[in-house]
Amino acid sequence: MVDATALRAAFARRLSAMYGTEVPAYNTLVDVAQEVNREVLARMGAGAERLGSIGRVTAERHGAIRVGTPAELAQVARIFGAMGMYPVGYYDLREAASSSVPVVSTAFRPVDEAELAANPFRVFTSMLVTGDRRFFGADLERRLGEFLGARRLFPPRLLDLADRAEAEGGLDEEAAEEFLTLATRAFELSAEPVSRSWYAELERVSAVAADIGGVASTHVNHLTPRVLDIDALYARMSERGITMIDAIQGPPRWDGPDLLLRQTSFRALAEPRLFREDDGRVVQDDLRVRFGEVEARGIAVTPAGRALYDELSAELDAALAGQQVTAEERNAAGAKLWADRVPRGEAELVAGDLAYFTFHVLDARPGGAAPADLATLLAGGWVGARPIVYEDFLPRSAAGIFQSNLTSDGAKDVTAAGADFGPEALAGVLGRPLHDPYELYASIRAASLARVRDELGLATE
Numbered sequence: 214m215v216d217a218t219a220l221r222a223a224f225a226r227r228l229s230a231m232y233g234t235e236v237p238a239y240n241t242l243v244d245v246a247q248e249v250n251r252e253v254l255a256r257m258g259a260g261a262e263r264l265g266s267i268g269r270v271t272a273e274r275h276g277a278i279r280v281g282t283p284a285e286l287a288q289v290a291r292i293f294g295a296m297g298m299y300p301v302g303y304y305d306l307r308e309a310a311s312s313s314v315p316v317v318s319t320a321f322r323p324v325d326e327a328e329l330a331a332n333p334f335r336v337f338t339s340m341l342v343t344g345d346r347r348f349f350g351a352d353l354e355r356r357l358g359e360f361l362g363a364r365r366l367f368p369p370r371l372l373d374l375a376d377r378a379e380a381e382g383g384l385d386e387e388a389a390e391e392f393l394t395l396a397t398r399a400f401e402l403s404a405e406p407v408s409r410s411w412y413a414e415l416e417r418v419s420a421v422a423a424d425i426g427g428v429a430s431t432h433v434n435h436l437t438p439r440v441l442d443i444d445a446l447y448a449r450m451s452e453r454g455i456t457m458i459d460a461i462q463g464p465p466r467w468d469g470p471d472l473l474l475r476q477t478s479f480r481a482l483a484e485p486r487l488f489r490e491d492d493g494r495v496v497q498d499d500l501r502v503r504f505g506e507v508e509a510r511g512i513a514v515t516p517a518g519r520a521l522y523d524e525l526s527a528e529l530d531a532a533l534a535g536q537q538v539t540a541e542e543r544n545a546a547g548a549k550l551w552a553d554r555v556p557r558g559e560a561e562l563v564a565g566d567l568a569y570f571t572f573h574v575l576d577a578r579p580g581g582a583a584p585a586d587l588a589t590l591l592a593g594g595w596v597g598a599r600p601i602v603y604e605d606f607l608p609r610s611a612a613g614i615f616q617s618n619l620t621s622d623g624a625k626d627v628t629a630a631g632a633d634f635g636p637e638a639l640a641g642v643l644g645r646p647l648h649d650p651y652e653l654y655a656s657i658r659a660a661s662l663a664r665v666r667d668e669l670g671l672a673t674e
């Protein structure tokens with residue numbers, strides 16, 4: 214039996230091999246990320262593995278895919294469900310982006326601690342909201358609906374195998390091989406000609422809408438390795454002749470623990486694609502829709518930590534509004550704000566309930582009866598804390614990633630009516646619970662505390 218964990222790890226490897234043949238610069242990015250990771254490990258020793266074993270980090274990827282309809286998203290949920298990946302979090306990029314990104318998104322990922330440690334593969338998944346009048350007029354919505362309704366992204370056999378795997382907890386070797394082959398193929402770039410005029414019509418509204426609804430198939434938009442020192446990677450990619458976008462998104466580089474998520478990317482290379490002209494001729498041209506991205510993951514923050522992050526980001530924006538600053542200057546201003554307002558030690562992050570940690574009983578604890586409260590247990594050397602890594606995404610960075618990758622701004626009519634499409638609607642489409650990331654981190658923390666109380670013979674709280 215090939216279980217969900219093994220299917221997920223194998224799928225991540227196959228997608229990585231496939232994407233490397235389609236986008237060679239991705240292989241360079243992975244090589245440089247691994248080179249940097251080896252150096253950080255040599256320099257920091259065990260400290261480098263505080264947010265995940267080197268085995269986990271080396272294999273760690275996130276992908277991004279985009280689909281057009283609720284029916285397609287529901288099928289994606291079944292395919293990922295087979296691999297132990299469940300929808301977590303709700304992101305509304307329609308609001309976050311200043312240019313035209315008419316999608317709502319979630320991330321499919323493992324949710325429990327052991328599964329995350331085994332392989333945390335996650336896929337940021339976006340769905341077009343075609344009923345949103347800020348982007349699509351009624352006539353275009355209708356034609357787009359017809360186009361999307363007529364295409365088939367996933368063969369029925371793939372969906373059958375997915376359902377079987379989810380119901381039975383895995384697949385036998387032969388079925389697993391077939392599932393993985395079909396699943397990987399579903400995300401390859403198609404060689405089918407693209408209708409020039411249809412693609413162009415959608416592109417005038419939104420380059421993202423054209424990428425999703427202008428073609429009859431879907432594809433991996435990017436696959437992102439994890440690096441332990443993103444600033445070192447950034448410099449080294451430039452030395453290798455790959456031009457990154459001008460900044461690293463997310464928290465600044467500062468002299469304190471890594472929190473949340475820092476990401477950077479390079480612009481898509483133009484890829485040769487076939488186009489069908491209105492007169493029926495098929496010609497070769499190119500499209501620039503995919504790109505490379507890399508990320509450094511830090512500690513997951515609590516709602517209070519997140520509020521602080523959002524507040525500092527808004528303050529930084531306000532302080533720099535209207536000024537021409539370089540990415541370095543922006544980082545320096547951000548780092549200064551952080552130094553003044555964010556606690557610099559893990560113990561303070563625990564004490565202020567700003568970030569998530571798990572707790573464990575220390576072998577070298579003092580003798581005698583253990584105190585009942587966590588702060589005293591930590592201070593007295595009974596219990597140690599380990600940070601929980603952030604497994605999710607940041608809407609503002611996601612919007613930045615979408616934007617850095619658009620060939621045109623598109624047209625968003627801010628005066629027209631949006632379409633309500635909140636987390637409940639998304640959960641309804643998925644046909645399964647939409648997990649709240651904070652609840653997942655909190656339950657991992659709570660489970661560790663229950664183990665600590667049990668081991669120390671303390672009453673449960």
Ligand code: OOG
Pocket residue numbers: 276277278279337339434476506606607610611612614615
């Ligand atoms: C997804 C963009 C978001 C991230 O890492 O924040 C994303 C997309 O371009 O489809 O991948």
Ligand code: NI
Pocket residue numbers: 275276277337435437506614
């Ligand atoms: Ni990404």
